[in-house]
Amino acid sequence: MTAGTYSQKPFVHAKQYVKYVPVGFVDTHHIGVAYLAWLFGMFGAHRFFLGRPLSGLLYLCTFGLLGIGWIVDLFLIPGMVHSNRERLQVGVVDYNVAWVLFWLGGVFGLHRFYQGKWITGILYFFTGGLFLIGLIYDLFCLNDQVHEVNQEATQTMAFA
Numbered sequence: 381m382t383a384g385t386y387s388q389k390p391f392v393h394a395k396q397y398v399k400y401v402p403v404g405f406v407d408t409h410h411i412g413v414a415y416l417a418w419l420f421g422m423f424g425a426h427r428f429f430l431g432r433p434l435s436g437l438l439y440l441c442t443f444g445l446l447g448i449g450w451i452v453d454l455f456l457i458p459g460m461v462h463s464n465r466e467r468l469q470v471g472v473v474d475y476n477v478a479w480v481l482f483w484l485g486g487v488f489g490l491h492r493f494y495q496g497k498w499i500t501g502i503l504y505f506f507t508g509g510l511f512l513i514g515l516i517y518d519l520f521c522l523n524d525q526v527h528e529v530n531q532e533a534t535q536t537m538a539f540a
Contacts, residue, residue, distance in 0.1 A: 408468040411461045413476045418457060421450045429479050430460040431468070433520040468523065471530025478526050486515050491522065495529050 409430060417426035424439030444450030468475065473495050481490040489504025500514070509515035518525070 407465065408470055408475045409461050409464045410476050411458060413479065414457050414461055417479075418450075418453060421453055422447065425483070426453060426457065428519050428522075430457070431464055431523040432460070436519075464523075469527050469530040469534065472533045473526050473529045475523065475526050478522060482515075482518060482522055486518065487512070491518065495525060 414426055414430060417429045421427070421439065422444040424436035424444070427433070427436030427439055439445065439449060442449075444453075464475075478491050478494055481494050484490065487504070487509040489501035489509065492498075492501035492504055500510075504510055504514055507514075509518075
């Protein structure tokens with residue numbers, strides 16, 4: 381070939397590097413964060429984090445089923461983490477980061493800003509998490525919100 385000529389191949393692919401994650405082993409909820417939340421499990425924090433808001437509410441009202449359910453969950457957490465890996469969409473927004481931001485600064489909307497929800501983030505910032513009602517909603521729906529953001533981002537990348 382001489383300078384300035386092109387290969388006779390009709391189509392040349394550029395190398396693309398894709399993170400390989402075995403099916404069923406996507407790390408949506410880190411087990412370390414789940415156990416950290418378990419320390420506050422008497423109030424159901426780990427249950428909410430692992431996508432079980434109804435039992436989280438039950439734990440909140442009964443102090444972890446009087447402590448018995450809290451102790452039992454010490455052994456159930458690995459299974460709950462595994463089930464989240466199978467059902468939730470991994471993507472640009474990390475579930476662990478979203479939950480930590482919710483716990484540390486939810487009243488200021490930090491988890492909303494992280495998800496790219498700027499309008500509600502600003503609203504939460506100036507209204508104390510929309511007078512705490514928005515925080516209660518997010519406590520029950522944060523996993524679903526992150527899942528939706530990640531699905532939308534994945535679909536957008538697929539069409540780009």
